[in-house]
Amino acid sequence: MERSFIEYLQRNEPADDRVPVGIGDDAAVIRLGGDCVAAVDMITDEVDFILAECDPQRIGRKALAVNLSDMAAMAARPVAALVSLLLPREGGGVLAKQLYAGMAPLARQYSTSIAGGDTNSWNGKLAISVTVLGEPTPCGLLRRSGAQQGDHVLVTGDLGGSILGKHFDFMPRVEEAITLRRDYQASAAADISDGLLIDLDRLTRASSLGVELDLEAIPISAAARELAARVGPSTALDHALADGEDFELIFTAPPRAAEQLLRDQPLGVPVTRIGVMIARPGLWRRTPHGREALEPRGFEHRFTE
Amino acid sequence: MERSFIEYLQRNEPADDRVPVGIGDDAAVIRLGGDCVAAVDMITDEVDFILAECDPQRIGRKALAVNLSDMAAMAARPVAALVSLLLPREGGGVLAKQLYAGMAPLARQYSTSIAGGDTNSWNGKLAISVTVLGEPTPCGLLRRSGAQQGDHVLVTGDLGGSILGKHFDFMPRVEEAITLRRDYQASAAADISDGLLIDLDRLTRASSLGVELDLEAIPISAAARELAARVGPSTALDHALADGEDFELIFTAPPRAAEQLLRDQPLGVPVTRIGVMIARPGLWRRTPHGREALEPRGFEHRFTE
Numbered sequence: 001m002e003r004s005f006i007e008y009l010q011r012n013e014p015a016d017d018r019v020p021v022g023i024g025d026d027a028a029v030i031r032l033g034g035d036c037v038a039a040v041d042m043i044t045d046e047v048d049f050i051l052a053e054c055d056p057q058r059i060g061r062k063a064l065a066v067n068l069s070d071m072a073a074m075a076a077r078p079v080a081a082l083v084s085l086l087l088p089r090e091g092g093g094v095l096a097k098q099l100y101a102g103m104a105p106l107a108r109q110y111s112t113s114i115a116g117g118d119t120n121s122w123n124g125k126l127a128i129s130v131t132v133l134g135e136p137t138p139c140g141l142l143r144r145s146g147a148q149q150g151d152h153v154l155v156t157g158d159l160g161g162s163i164l165g166k167h168f169d170f171m172p173r174v175e176e177a178i179t180l181r182r183d184y185q186a187s188a189a190a191d192i193s194d195g196l197l198i199d200l201d202r203l204t205r206a207s208s209l210g211v212e213l214d215l216e217a218i219p220i221s222a223a224a225r226e227l228a229a230r231v232g233p234s235t236a237l238d239h240a241l242a243d244g245e246d247f248e249l250i251f252t253a254p255p256r257a258a259e260q261l262l263r264d265q266p267l268g269v270p271v272t273r274i275g276v277m278i279a280r281p282g283l284w285r286r287t288p289h290g291r292e293a294l295e296p297r298g299f300e301h302r303f304t305e
Numbered sequence: 306m307e308r309s310f311i312e313y314l315q316r317n318e319p320a321d322d323r324v325p326v327g328i329g330d331d332a333a334v335i336r337l338g339g340d341c342v343a344a345v346d347m348i349t350d351e352v353d354f355i356l357a358e359c360d361p362q363r364i365g366r367k368a369l370a371v372n373l374s375d376m377a378a379m380a381a382r383p384v385a386a387l388v389s390l391l392l393p394r395e396g397g398g399v400l401a402k403q404l405y406a407g408m409a410p411l412a413r414q415y416s417t418s419i420a421g422g423d424t425n426s427w428n429g430k431l432a433i434s435v436t437v438l439g440e441p442t443p444c445g446l447l448r449r450s451g452a453q454q455g456d457h458v459l460v461t462g463d464l465g466g467s468i469l470g471k472h473f474d475f476m477p478r479v480e481e482a483i484t485l486r487r488d489y490q491a492s493a494a495a496d497i498s499d500g501l502l503i504d505l506d507r508l509t510r511a512s513s514l515g516v517e518l519d520l521e522a523i524p525i526s527a528a529a530r531e532l533a534a535r536v537g538p539s540t541a542l543d544h545a546l547a548d549g550e551d552f553e554l555i556f557t558a559p560p561r562a563a564e565q566l567l568r569d570q571p572l573g574v575p576v577t578r579i580g581v582m583i584a585r586p587g588l589w590r591r592t593p594h595g596r597e598a599l600e601p602r603g604f605e606h607r608f609t610e
Contacts, residue, residue, distance in 0.1 A: 020340070024511070025449050026378035026495055027344035027439070035325070036341045039332035040387040040436055041423050073331035082345040084389070084434040118346050118434070129389040129423070129434040131345055134332070144330050190331055206329070 005096050005119055012104065016113040019080055028115035030080045030133055037134040037141065039070035045125035049168075056095055057102030058168040059128070064103045066193065067132040068110055068172035069247045073191040075142040075181040076134040078110055078174065083117035084129040092121050099128065110174060139182040142251070144206035147188035152258035153211055153275040156267060157248040159196055160224025160239030167245035176267045177249055184261040189251035195242045195298025200250055201283055207252075210282045212291060213275040215241075244299035252277055310401050310424055317409065321418040324385055333420035335385045335438055342439040342446065344375035350430035354473075361400055362407030363473040364433070369408045371498065372437040373415055373477035374552045378496040380447040380486040381439040383415055383479065388422035391432040404433065415479060444487040447556070449511035452493035457563035458516055458580040461572060462553040464501055465529025465544030472550035481572045482554055489566040494556035500547045500603025505555055506588055512557075515587045517596060518580040520546075549604035557582055 009023045016022070021029035030036075043066065045051045049059050064081060071078040083103070087095055096119060107114055112132065156173055173191070180186035190203045196218070204211045215237065224239035248269075253261065261271055278284070284291040314328045321327070326334035335341075348371065350356045354364050369386060376383040388408070392400055401424060412419055417437070461478055478496070485491035495508045501523070509516045520542065529544035553574075558566060566576055583589070588599040 021446070021448065026375045027342050027381065027437075029379075029441075029446065030341040030343060032337070032341050036335040036337050036438055037332050038335060038385075038387055038421065038436070038438060040389045040421065040434070042389045042391060042425050042434065044391060044425060044427050044429070047425065047427050070331045074334075076332060080343075082343055082436060084345045084347045084436075086347060086349060086391075086432055086434075116343065116345065120347050120349060120352065120432075122349050122352050122430075122432075124349070124429050124432075125427075127391055127425075127427075127429075127432060129345070129347065129391075131343070131387060131389075131436040132332075133341055133343060133438075136334075141326075141334065143326065 005093065008097060009100065013114050019113045019115045022113065022115045028080065028082065030115055032079060032135040034136050037071065037074055037076035037136065038131060039067055040129060040131045041066045041070060042127060042129035044127040051126050056098035060099035060102030061106050062168050063128040063130050064106050065170060065172050066247065067130045068174060069191040069193070071132055071134045072173040072177040072249060073142065073189050075137065075177040075189065077137055077178065078112045078132050078134040080113045080115040080133045081107065082131040083114060085117065085119045086127040087119070087121045088126055089121045089123060095126065110172065137178050139178065142177065142181055142186055142189040144188055144190050144203045147203065147207035147209055147252040147277045149209055149277055149279050150255060151187055151252035151277045152255055152273050153250070153252055153277060154258060154271050154273050155219065155248055155250050156269045156271055158219035158221040159192065159246050159248060160221050160236065160243045161227040162223065162243060162245040164223040164227060166223060170247040172247065173249045176269065179266060180251055184253050185257040186251045186253050189249055192246040192248050192250055194244045196250065197241050197283060197294060198296045198298030201296035203250065207277065209277045210280045210284060211275050212278050212284045212286050213294065215285050217272060217274045219270065219272045242297040310398065313402060314405065318419050324418045324420045327418065327420045333385065333387065335420055337384060337438070337440040339441050342376065342379055342381035342441065343436065344372055345434060345436045346371045346375060347432060347434035349432040356431050361403035365404030365407030366411050367473050368433040368435050369411050370475060370477050371552065372435045373479060374496040376437055376439045377478040377482040377554060378447065378494050380442065380482040380494065382442055382483065383417045383437050383439040385418045385420040385438045386412065387420060387436040389434040390422065390424045392424070392426045393431055394426045394428060397426050400431065415477065442483050444483065447482065447486055447491055447494040449493055449495050449508045452508065452512035452514055452557040452582045454514055454582055454584050455560060456492055456557035456582045457560055457578050458557055458582060459563060459576050459578050460524065460553055460555050461574045461576055463524035463526040464497065464551050464553060465526050465541065465548045466532040467528065467548060467550040469528040469532060471528060475552040477552065478554045481574065484571060485556055489558050490562040492557045492559065494554055497551040497553050497555055499549045501555065502546050502588060502599060503601045503603030506601035508555065512582065514582045515585045515589060516580050517583050517589045517591050518599065520590050522577060522579045524575065524577045547602040
């Protein structure tokens with residue numbers, strides 16, 4: 001069965017001269033223009049999706065998209081992906097093809113070849129681990145650690161409530177990140193995978209700084225408002241601050257470049273300024289009376305020691 | 306919890322100037338001397354090991370070793386690894402560190418940095434997907450498809466019965482493969498992960514050839530003999546032909562180079578000639594009366610459509 005799936009992939013995956021050795025050998029060979037930028041992210045049944053309740057093609061798409069979003073966070077250009085599948089034994093053959101059918105169109109759209117992988121089955125639930133390999137562009141990579149004191153903090157898109165659908169259908173901000181780096185001196189970035197506050201906390205720690213947020217400026221999505229109205233007691237702002245899987249970019253840029261960016265709005269998706277990097281460590285909100293501390297809430301994988 | 310594990314890794318993983326961005330950013334950056342050679346392999350509880358019955362350090366070692374063996378099959382030099390963990394919730398924190406403690410010494414031994422990964426937890430069993438990134442050496446890569454008619458077929462080490470221990474403790478044949486490519490004109494290779502016959506079948510298909518085996522020449526391990534004596538009805542030869550996870554190299558070389566190799570025995574591990582590549586497709590055994598067909602037996606992940 002594994003062989004027939006490999007042959008199916010070989011028939012369906014278009015040739016790519018940047019992948020001189022693709023599916024079917026012990027390893028793939030990928031031609032990169034510079035350093036190798038590599039990220040891996042796994043998604044699993046009942047944590048990141050519920051297989052029983054959704055179209056497997058959306059799951060396949062998501063498995064690749066979360067990794068493309070990691071490339072975006074680095075302002076790297078994705079080139080190829082390796083897909084490691086862990087399939088439930090029953091129905092695994094059909095499921096594997098459905099996952100691939102969901103992944104392939106997104107791969108084409110982002111000029112990313114599926115260059116190889118590993119297919120496993122077990123008496124357990126579905127898990128998919130994708131590795132994306134990319135390369136820097138001439139304008140260099142973005143790190144979490146590159147923010148400077150006084151840089152503005154900005155986000156793409158609007159935030160919160162992705163559970164209502166965006167966590168499947170989001171667009172990884174790959175070209176957007178490269179534009180921000182090349183044309184607007186973006187100095188640091190991360191993608192919002194676990195929640196704005198927790199991901200911003202990681203960025204500010206990596207940059208050995210803190211951040212002062214203007215909570216009134218946070219762009220709140222319609223989904224966040226809908227969720228707040230429907231579920232409670234969290235407000236729409238709570239959802240925007242702490243919901244995971246927005247997969248928007250959070251980034252920093254020097255004040256003048258940030259202002260130019262806000263005037264230009266060159267990305268197709270809106271960019272909003274939400275705060276400023278400060279010397280004092282931690283997450284803070286600006287109030288009329290000074291600063292108040294914010295807790296870095298969001299999603300973390302939890303397990304006992 | 307995930308953050309404390311990342312900080313643990315950052316403290317324990319030595320600096321490597323070939324990994325300018327390692328654990329802790331959205332992606333790792335790896336400096337390769339040429340094309341990127343990339344392989345991913347996943348191992349899972351109750352298929353590739355039984356967590357309840359063995360030391361997690363051996364599992365961590367194996368998760369990396371099977372991937373280093375894929376680099377060996379290509380005669381590539383490993384540089385860095387990404388580790389994607391799927392941990393059971395209960396005890397996952399301790400388990401993650403034990404897995405890493407088993408992986409790290411092997412990584413050092415093979416000059417491979419653990420450059421990043423992803424840590425997940427769920428209400429399921431343990432799975433580990435490792436991606437290894439490597440580079441070609443000046444003598445070029447080995448492919449499964451490179452064998453020529455008349456090439457001799459050889460293996461490193463002895464085969465069968467790895468379930469008695471070798472499937473945890475094998476040494477990936479990385480330096481050996483590079484020596485075979487550089488000094489003995491090795492033309493094609495694969496590692497024996499699913500069984501000699503099935504992996505050889507894949508190599509001969511990729512090379513659009515067949516193979517005639519001399520079954521009397523197959524190097525049978527002590528473990529294969531022990532297993533045959535203990536379990537039956539399979540013979541020791543059956544185990545050598547079809548047991549998975551030997552992680553020895555199967556490779557081809559032109560006759561003169563192969564003969565020189567057999568005289569030199571330069572690898573530390575013995576090299577044995579077991580057959581010859583022929584034009585007629587398929588796996589064949591040589592008998593006094595001509596050729597008899599062999600079935601490509603071995604391990605395959607099975608799942609229903």
